[in-house]
Amino acid sequence: MPPTNNPTLRQRRLGAELRKLRERTGLTTTGAAHLLGVNQARISMIETGRTPVSADRIRTMGRAYDCSDEQLVDVLAAMTGRRTRGWWEEYRDHVPVALVDLAELEHHATALRVALLFHIPALLQTADHARALLKAVVPPMRQYEIEHRLTHRMKRQGILHRENPPPYTAVIHEAALRMGFGGPAIARAQLKHLIDMSELPHVTIRVIPFGADDFPTTGQSFDYVEGALRQLDTVQLDSHHGACEFLDAEAQLDKYREVLDRMESCSLGTTESRDFIHDL
Template identity: 75%
Template sequence: MPPVSNPTLRQRRLGAELRKLRERAGFTVTQAAAHLGVNQGRVSMIETGRSPLSADRVAAMASAYDCVDEDLVSALSAMTGRRTRGWWEEYREHLHAALIDLAELEHHATGLRVALAMHIPALLQTSDHARALFRAVVPSMRQYEIEHRLTHRIKRQGILHKESPPPYSAIIHESALRMGFGGPEVARGQLKHLLVMGELPNVTVRVIPFGAEYYPSTGQSFDYVEGAVPQLDTVQLDTHHGGCGFLDAEAQLAKYRAVLDHMESCALDTTASRDFIQKLGRDL
């Protein structure tokens, strides 16, 4: 198969995980190539996500690297082939590549945990709220750019309504709930929408009020996207330039899991959070 010129995040992640297996086995690229019966360039292309792989090839590489984690090998095998032709591909020429990668990442997620201090989670935003956010971006977006971002965001929300949706847990600080993007009517509509979404069996919404004893975060919004196995989890960080940053090192994943656990420990429970949101809506 011909090489991939612009590998997606998913393709790059597959290559990176195969590189980790090689390094844990103590193989250099040269040794791995000799062991697999390919040239060094092929190994390098595989590890950068630029060479499409079959499930059989992944299994052969895992065996060569003495990987006995069957669940991990199975999960890596499921990531093979060319990029998924999902709905997000139609936006590839219009949006930052990282936003396309994020949509694909969410599509394959087995669970999502998010934490936000200043914004409502993207997957829980109304169209009016999201449009108000995009209009506030600096530098200003053109109208067609706003519409591309808006429709992309609304389509991303579809994962919460599909058959067998992933569990979704949102920890939202009170400051995000009080931000009046779009004016009082839009803000009230957004709070009502949070209450509706919180009724879905797969969605959990919890609030950290100003009165909480501590807030174990820097205030940066992030998503924790769970993969088929824990080794394939990913942290997505929002960036000021409009894209996304992705982290997947074991130490980074452990850190953000711990942050989420601490945030959940100081958040209101779901019932109290619902009452809190309702009161805010009445006070607007």
Template identity: 70%
Template sequence: MPPSTNPTLRQQRLGTELRKLREQAGLTATAAAALLGLRQGQISSIEAGRYPVSADRIRTFARTYNCPDDRLVDALAAMTGGRKRGWWDEYREHLPVSLIDLAELEHHTRQFRVALVIHIPALLQTTDHARALFRAVVPPMRQYEIEHRLTYRMKRQEVLHSDSPAPYAATIHESALRMGFGGPATSSAQLRHLIDLSELPSITIRVIPFGQGAFPGTGQSVDYLAGPVPQLDTVQLDTHHGCEFLDAEAQLAKYRTVLDRLEHGALTARASRDLIHQISRQP
């Protein structure tokens, strides 16, 4: 199979992890290629995610690199093969690549931890709430672009309603509940939607009340997406230029700490539900 010129985030991550294993073994790409019976260019293409590899080859790489972590090797082997089409590929011509990669990442996530200050998490938004947000972006979107974004966002939310959904924990600042995007009717419906979702066994919603005071972070939205092993966790940040994905261990550790502190400063799930009820009844 020829190399791919546009590897997905998942393919790139597999290549990155193989590079890490090689570097931990103290091998250059040239030395690794000699041990594996490959060309140096093939090693580079595999580590860039451009060249598909089989599960058997992953295990060969791991043995050559003396990797003792069987769970990590099994997880990497499960990521192999050619790119499999998912529902998100239907939107590939209409949306930024980072959004397509995000949907694939969410599809494989084992646990979600998210934190937001100004906005409701995307996977918890109603259609009308999301539409109001898309209408406010700069530069403005055309109507057909808004509709593409809406259908895509609603499709992403199905990951929370599968037969065995991954646990989803959201920490939301009270300000996000009071922003009023879309007007009173849309805001009220969004709050009721949060209450309904919070009653699902796989979804936990905690609110940081105004009285809590200072909290860690800058108010930037954070999505911590857990992989099958901790080494394959990913942090996704929303920026003005699109999604940013982080996977360095120091970055993962930093955002785990941020989320731990945010959750510690939030109300319990039950008290949070009561606060959302209270806000929803206010005129």
């Protein structure tokens, strides 16, 4: 298969997991290449996601690297091949690449957990609310850029309405609920939309009210995307310069899982949260 100069996040993650398996055995890329009967450059390109790799090759690598975790090898094998031609690919030239990668990541997720202090989660925003947010971006975006971002965001929301959607849990601080982007009418419609979405069986919305004690936060919003296995989870962080940062180191995943667990423990229950939003 020919190499690609722009591997997706999923392809890069596959390569990174293969690199971890190799490094645990103490093999260099040269040693791995000798075992697998390929050149060292081929191993390097596989580990950076620039060369598609077959499921059979993954299983061969698993044996060469003495990996006894058959479930992990099976999951990695399922991640092989060329990039999925999902709807997000049509936006690759119109929105930041990280947003395209995020949409693909969400598509393959087994569960989604998010925590936000000052904004409504993107997958729960109305189109009017999202447009108001995008118009407030600094520096201002051109109208066509706003529309590309908006349609991309609305299509991302399809994951919550597809057949067999992933469980979705959102922890939202009261501050985000009171922001009022777009004016009273848009803000009211947005709150009503949250109530409607919370009634879906796979959607859980929990509110942290002002005055809640001891909830852990740095003020940064983040998404926790669960993969087919715990070690394949990913954390996505928002940043003020508009890019997404993706974290997947084991220690980082453990930290953000604990942060989410503690934030949920500080939040209102689901019924109480729905009543709280209704009162607002």
